[in-house]
Amino acid sequence: MKKAITITFAFVGIVFLASMIMNHSPAQPSLPSRNNGKVSKPISSNVMKIAERSCVKCHAEGGNGMAMMHLNISNWDKFSPEKQAGKAKDMCKMVSKGKMPPKGFREKNPDAIPTKDKAQIICDWATSIQVVKK
Ligand code: HEC
Numbered sequence: 097m098k099k100a101i102t103i104t105f106a107f108v109g110i111v112f113l114a115s116m117i118m119n120h121s122p123a124q125p126s127l128p129s130r131n132n133g134k135v136s137k138p139i140s141s142n143v144m145k146i147a148e149r150s151c152v153k154c155h156a157e158g159g160n161g162m163a164m165m166h167l168n169i170s171n172w173d174k175f176s177p178e179k180q181a182g183k184a185k186d187m188c189k190m191v192s193k194g195k196m197p198p199k200g201f202r203e204k205n206p207d208a209i210p211t212k213d214k215a216q217i218i219c220d221w222a223t224s225i226q227v228v229k230k
Pocket of ligand 1: 146147150151152153154155160162163166167183186187188190191196197198201210
């Protein structure tokens with residue numbers, strides 16, 4: 097009789113454990129980083145090529161403090177789409193007007209001055225990522 101009780105308890109225990117395992121719901125799948133339901137976009141590769149040559153020396157981690165306060169390309173993916181759109185517009189404006197890269201940098205690195213075509217690439221990209229307000 098004692099043996100039967102032990103077996104019964106063992107059986108109940110196994111059923112209980114099995115039901116716990118089967119009821120275990122998987123963790124929520126992690127969502128990609130989103131801002132207000134819109135996904136932030138990385139800088140397009142053709143613009144990044146220009147930036148790497150002409151901008152990141154100052155505007156990315158380890159660059160110029162003042163420059164990074166205005167624009168830190170290393171944090172780009174953390175910006176909201178609205179902020180990215182605004183910064184892209186500023187980049188287009190500064191490059192088209194010849195204000196960026198700054199004069200001292202231009203004098204020392206004349207081959208890193210974005211050409212008109214390159215400025216146009218930045219501006220076309222800036223236009224393409226503007227956030228449409230509904
Ligand atoms: C030699 C360092 C240097 C380089 C290279 C450089 N910048 Fe800058 N940038 C600065 C500094 C410093 C400031 C802050 C200027 C100020 O406050 O007057 C700045 C400011 C800016 C701003 C903010 C302007 C404003 O008034 O809001 C933008 C946009 C910008 N840079 C874009 C660029 C782009 C695009 C490039 C590459 C084509 C570039 N910069 C290359 C140093 C640099």
